[in-house]
Amino acid sequence: MQVRRVCVSEESYERELKLEMSSEVYDCIVIGAGIQGSCTAYQLAKNKQKTLLLEQFVLPHSRGSSHGQTRVIRKTYEEDFYVQMMHESYELWAQLEREAGVELYRRTGLLVMGPENGEGFSRLKATMQRHKIPTVFLEKQEFSQHIPNVNLADGNGALIDTFAGVLYADRALRAVQRLFQSCGGVIKDGEKVIDIRPGAEVTVTTDSGVYRGRSLVITAGPWANTLLRHTGLQLPLKVVKINVCYWKEEIPGTYSVGQSFPCFIEMEPKEGEYDIYGLPSNEYPGLMKVCYHMGSETEPDERDKQTDRGDIDILVRFVTRCLPGLVPVPAVVESCMYTVTPDHNFVLDSHPTYGNIIIGAGFSGHGFKFGPIIGKLLSQLAMGQVPSHDLSPFRIQRFQSHARSSL
Ligand SMILES: Cc1cc2nc3c(=O)[nH]c(=O)nc-3n(C[C@H](O)[C@H](O)[C@H](O)COP(=O)(O)OP(=O)(O)OC[C@H]3O[C@@H](n4cnc5c(N)ncnc54)[C@H](O)[C@@H]3O)c2cc1C
Structure with a gap:
């Protein structure tokens, strides 16, 4: 019963x-x-x-938010607390590599370009120096010799965080x-x-x-x-869809990890715009990942209904101006989400x-x-x-x- x-x-x-x-x-x-x-x-x-x-x-x-083959790892932060956490995070990633017996990090360096006299870029430089992070500061006249196939915008300064690289996500x-x-x-x-x-x-x-x-x-x-x-x-969190864009190299290998091309960040490409970042071609041969560091709001279960491409328009303008060796139309667009605090x-x-x-x-x-x-x-x-x-x-x-x- x-x-x-x-x-x-x-x-x-x-x-x-x-x-x-x-x-x-x-x-x-x-x-x-x-x-x-x-x-x-x-x-x-x-x-x-x-x-x-x-x-x-x-x-x-x-x-x-955690899928995809690559992410940037860097110590280049304006805030001391992030730099301090990254010191230990690098050690823990290396420990994980040893424990798992797989390569998770590839050193490529990170090129940061930003308004030379802007607050953000100046703060970043100061933090790098304060924490003695191995950094190369590039003068305008030597830029193209070190970083070929990239146009540095007028008024921008450049530095390289030499221990930054790619994480195999x-x-x-x-x-x-x-x-x-x-x-x-x-x-x-x-x-x-x-x-x-x-x-x-x-x-x-x-x-x-x-x-x-x-x-x-x-x-x-x-x-x-x-x-x-x-x-x-309830927390003040905004969920945005990111269009993860890959761009075809006109000559395969121009921006590749094998040719020692670094990851990069362009800070505030225009007033009111968010950063643009890129990773050397690696996971898809002949395609370089270049993305806008913001997207349009979405509900997490409705991600694919968000079809705004305003970020892609910004990227097309950036690629045309700054990365002349790429075809300025994304060859592959994948999706991911950020959960953003104020x-x-x-x-x-x-x-x-x-x-x-x-x-x-x-x-x-x-x-x-x-x-x-x-x-x-x-x-x-x-x-x-x-x-x-x-x-x-x-x-x-x-x-x-x-x-x-x-x-
Ligand atoms: C395009 C893109 C590029 C990025 N680039 C970088 C970069 O270069 N460097 C960097 O440091 N960071 C980068 N990030 C950010 C980084 O990837 C994220 O901060 C990180 O992955 C967030 O991880 P998470 O575990 O918080 O979230 P998630 O990976 O989203 O994990 C949350 C998990 O919770 C599960 N879950 C939710 N609700 C429930 C439920 N009710 N029951 C059970 N499970 C549930 C979800 O299914 C999900 O698997 C990038 C992110 C994106 C989208």
Whole structure:
């Protein structure tokens, strides 16, 4: 005979049943297997924490922010706190390469061009010098000798961060997830989290199971606010679609990694415009990746309905002016998303109401290179430890007038 409790709905009865079935309590549950969640889960498992990593899509997937073959790694930042974090991040990437036995970083250097007397470029130069980051400052007259096939705009200065390079992104994500599993970590992909119940033990419900954890890390990329709604919090995050453009070299190899062409950033190409960046041709032979560092707003599940190409128009003008060896029409356009905060700095913090819920969000299109150090910092927060870097620039409190309780 089937015993059925009365006065509970079908749904909550099933939830209780699933919960009863799983008596297991994890030390930590991490939601989102992008680079930040995967690195966090790995750090936790390495620290002997029983860890579950939940991902809504079957892995690997190309619907968040961490897919694609390459990302830029650099120390070129205006802010001291990012430079300090990058010192350690480089070390942790090298450690990951050793642990995984795969190449994840290729040194290419990074050319930065920007208004010589502009505030941003001057601050960048000063920070590079203050931190003694190996940098070559290029004089205008020697520019074309060092960097052929690039036109430096009038009034622009140029420098090269010599240790910057390319991270092999897809490969890195796979490597971190494999290392996590080899430490006993559990990945459940194709399981979308549909509810979170805060408490001393956090209860996380997916579309096929219910799990409990002593702490929870939310690293859900563009879906951060969708999940945070279950905890009564909304952050001022804007999700934008990025058109990832590849441009054909007129003469194959002109801008290739094999010819030692560097990555580049052009700061503020025009007043009011965002940076433009590029990576040498590598993943698709004969095609160089050149993108605009901003896009048009979208809902994360509706990414492909956003068809604005204003960014591509800006890129066409830039390529025509600055990179004469490229055909000024994108040959391939792929899609990705940024989750942007008002100040473009990350959110790395505990939930303001529930101390055992940790949030990593708002990586604003520049978070990949920090993956291993962010993983370490979020895992320290989840384990109740004092984080090893100053997290004050990343606190939720800075949005006091924006962040709101949705309960
Ligand atoms: C085109 C492009 C170029 C970039 N270039 C650079 C660069 O050169 N250098 C650099 O440092 N950074 C770069 N970035 C930024 C960097 O890639 C991102 O900051 C980083 O990947 C963000 O990772 P994430 O883990 O926060 O998000 P994501 O990778 O989006 O991961 C979040 C995960 O959470 C999962 N999830 C969401 N909701 C749920 C749910 N309900 N249940 C279960 N799972 C869920 C999602 O499916 C997703 O897999 C670039 C980004 C883009 C888009």
